[in-house]
Amino acid sequence: MLSDPIARTRRFHRAVTTEAGVLDSSFLGRGRPLGPARVLNAIGHGMHDIGEIRAYLRLDSGLMSRLLRGLEDEGLIELTASSTDGRRREAQLTNSGRAEFAEYERLSDQQAEQIVARHPRPEILLNAMDIVATALGMERVRLEELSPEEPRARACLQVYYEELAQRLRTGFDVTRSADPEATDMIPPRGSFLIALSDGLPIGCVGLKGTDKGYAEIKRLWVAQSARGMGLAGQLMDTVEDRARSLGIDLLRLDTNSALPEAIAFYRKRGWTEIDRFNEDPYPDFFFEKRL
Amino acid sequence: MLSDPIARTRRFHRAVTTEAGVLDSSFLGRGRPLGPARVLNAIGHGMHDIGEIRAYLRLDSGLMSRLLRGLEDEGLIELTASSTDGRRREAQLTNSGRAEFAEYERLSDQQAEQIVARHPRPEILLNAMDIVATALGMERVRLEELSPEEPRARACLQVYYEELAQRLRTGFDVTRSADPEATDMIPPRGSFLIALSDGLPIGCVGLKGTDKGYAEIKRLWVAQSARGMGLAGQLMDTVEDRARSLGIDLLRLDTNSALPEAIAFYRKRGWTEIDRFNEDPYPDFFFEKRL
DNA sequence: CTTATTACCTGACATTTGTCAGCAAATTCG
DNA sequence: CGAATTTGCTGACAAATGTCAGGTAATAAG
Structure with missing residues (x-):
């Protein structure tokens, strides 16, 4: 009972x-x-x-x-x-x-x-409320395709860059990285998706079109409060579908060994490790997936 | 934020x-x-x-x-x-x-x-919901007197025994302990109270009548999610009142040194330590309170 | 250009909910 | 017993909300 x-x-x-x-x-x-x-x-x-x-x-x-x-x-x-x-x-x-x-x-x-x-111990109550709010908000998450220039998209990217800067030993300076042109992430060349919970952005992923016979997955990010709820998987599923619908059949991505959970995530989802395919200074892990 | x-x-x-x-x-x-x-x-x-x-x-x-x-x-x-x-x-x-x-x-x-x-991990969500519901519903907690044989009472006792088994070094086997006869905890000989939060049992306490000139407090338990909210005090206040109304003027209880917060609780509420008054193998602390 | 479609407005109406004054029956208290 | 109180009913009304059938202007589609 x-x-x-x-x-x-x-x-x-x-x-x-x-x-x-x-x-x-x-x-x-x-x-x-x-x-x-x-x-x-x-x-x-x-x-x-x-x-x-x-x-x-x-x-x-x-x-x-x-x-x-x-x-x-x-x-x-x-x-x-x-x-x-x-x-x-x-x-x-x-x-x-x-x-x-x-x-x-x-x-x-x-x-x-x-x-x-x-409440005698407010932090306990607050943590519990965070868990509940995140869980209940999860069903109302909407994925939206929009331009990476759009304010809500920029807000996601901003947090993403900040987190990268904290987690990478080398720090992270987006101007030194191969920052995808916004036009590469706009259909029909690519795509940019954000996840909205009650209008609040809690995750994003980019699909960057190239002229080299593949497209790249970039900027996969999920807000701290929403982790562990399968949102990253949802974003990836959706962006892979979108890639197929744009006629793309090969995806690549790069990541960093400082992000072991990301590497495990890609492996689990059927990505295979490949050799370095760009000269970006930050990544040291490279993956590929055929759709 | x-x-x-x-x-x-x-x-x-x-x-x-x-x-x-x-x-x-x-x-x-x-x-x-x-x-x-x-x-x-x-x-x-x-x-x-x-x-x-x-x-x-x-x-x-x-x-x-x-x-x-x-x-x-x-x-x-x-x-x-x-x-x-x-x-x-x-x-x-x-x-x-x-x-x-x-x-x-x-x-x-x-x-x-x-x-x-x-939810990917339901138990985390359920625990969080219990904490929130208990915190919000604290003012609506109702104490009810009922038979210890009643299903909701048994559910409380079940959890109580399980927790004891975990916390006592020796484990806990209710059949070896002096399990009070249900009839000893039914008025007018004794009493059994449970605390209901929106219908869900979150605490209990027993008053076991004896023929030795005192009654015993048994099975004081508060659900994990409701601890630190003063519920134990509320239960004790009520059961002491009930004892008075049944004409009882001396209470005793036994407990274990593995439960230091319980011992502190009894001391604070005016119980005085006394010598062992039974042969139950589990307790090693004994208290008395005159009403 | 013509024809849908969209976004929003207006008016009309029904239902639901909130509030109050007054009434009757049962109960309590002096 | 008689007055006051309590409990619940009724009728009347107001406010809030839900719903629908048009209507207008702007825009999109053919």
């Missing part, structure tokens, strides 16, 4: 939804119904495109429209037509909207603080 | 409320709004008194009344006047109500199962 996974999970769910009810009362504490409050918060958190907010909150277009008008009448937001697509509209907080959003943030922070504060 | 307690807690909250939204869609999956579904589930989980359900779900009396009538019209529940208080009413599931409730249970179980099954 005590080890029954179903009973334990359902108890967790009950505990958390009861608590969530309490937390959500913070929304009501400012005399505004849940609907408008959720929209205001979505905008405050950087969602500007109406369609994006609608999809995220799963709202009917009619309802959404009325909620926006309500917030506009309150003077909390401004709506402007999108510059790239005249049908779309974009929402921005006004000054008083920013103040109101900040107030919601303050309340949320306070609630969060209380939960942690009343 | 990853070490900031507030950011981590809020990320957890986001992950969990999104997931809860998905889970709650299981309520909607049966073509019934959330309100009636919640009431039906409360009744199915053993809440019969209308007032109790109302307090639990925080519903207005008018709304509650209409929800009940709706369920009655659907033929899912029956309402009867309370035998002890003519003002109160009690709700019972009809046969078709039981079938409907079972269907909700099946859906919930299925959802719970999926969450766990998707």
Whole structure:
């Protein structure tokens, strides 16, 4: 009974939804119904495109429209037509909207603080919450193909470079490495995929087209909090499929012996070690895989 | 960001409320709004008194009344006047109500199962969920007196014995120890209390009556995930009160030097060390407390 | 250019939920 | 016993939410 996974999970769910009810009362504490409050918060958190907010909150277009008008009448937001697509509209907080959003943030922070504060050993609780949040967020991970120049892609690469710099003995300076031209990672020549969890980038992988009869896998990275959940495998599966669909039948990649788990990962996935195939100063392990 | 307690807690909250939204869609999956579904589930989980359900779900009396009538019209529940208080009413599931409730249970179980099954290392996730659920549910912990033969009581004792076997040098074989007769832990001779967190047992303590002018405290246990939250103290307070109400004025207990935190705990709570008072092979520390 | 399609809006309507005042019956307390 | 309290019901209303059938303008597709 005590080890029954179903009973334990359902108890967790009950505990958390009861608590969530309490937390959500913070929304009501400012005399505004849940609907408008959720929209205001979505905008405050950087969602500007109406369609994006609608999809995220799963709202009917009619309802959404009325909620926006309500917030506009309150003077909390401004709506402007999108510059790239005249049908779309974009929402921005006004000054008083920013103040109101900040107030919601303050309340949320306070609630969060209380939960942690009343635990005798906060770090234990926090670690447990990280594990749960990562696990639950995992099913909502979406893979998206986009340009490596795009801000979210650059954010991934930034962290990737920083981690490399820490782990390689020699450090890592991306300007000295063979930094793939962005155009090599854009279809139909190549591809760049990022994994998004609730809109937050937690992983990426690049497929760099060459003129040498093969393509290269570059920049495979998974955020610390998401490791051990098979995300790297998911990224690789997807990028291999994408390579096939682009007519590529041979893949190569280089890596470094300072990253033993990466080497084991490639071996397990059917890559075979080959001789050095480039003059990049950082890698010392080279792999190949025929699709 | 990853070490900031507030950011981590809020990320957890986001992950969990999104997931809860998905889970709650299981309520909607049966073509019934959330309100009636919640009431039906409360009744199915053993809440019969209308007032109790109302307090639990925080519903207005008018709304509650209409929800009940709706369920009655659907033929899912029956309402009867309370035998002890003519003002109160009690709700019972009809046969078709039981079938409907079972269907909700099946859906919930299925959802719970999926969450766990998707995780590469379920036990890590389950432990994390236990810690979170216990922390959030600490205020809702209920102590219940029941027979040590009851399944939930046996489940507690089972874990207790297993932990003892691990921690004692000598191992632990319950059949060699002075296993209290169940009847000694049933009122009016004794008592057995378990702590329930959202229905899941997370701790227990036994009060074993004797004919020697004192009663013994036995089987004080708190689940790993609930330790450090003051539950042991709560259990002891309650069982001491219970002892008083049964006319007992002297308590004894035995324990083992392999459990130093237990010994410190008893000392802090006003127990005094005494000489060995039994021939049980496992304990080597003996305490007494006058009520 | 014509025809879909897309993104969003509007109005109309139903349902669900929240809230309140008032009422009746049962119970408690002086 | 009689007044106060408790429990729960009813009706009336307001607010919030869900849903749908159009409509307009911008864009994409043929």
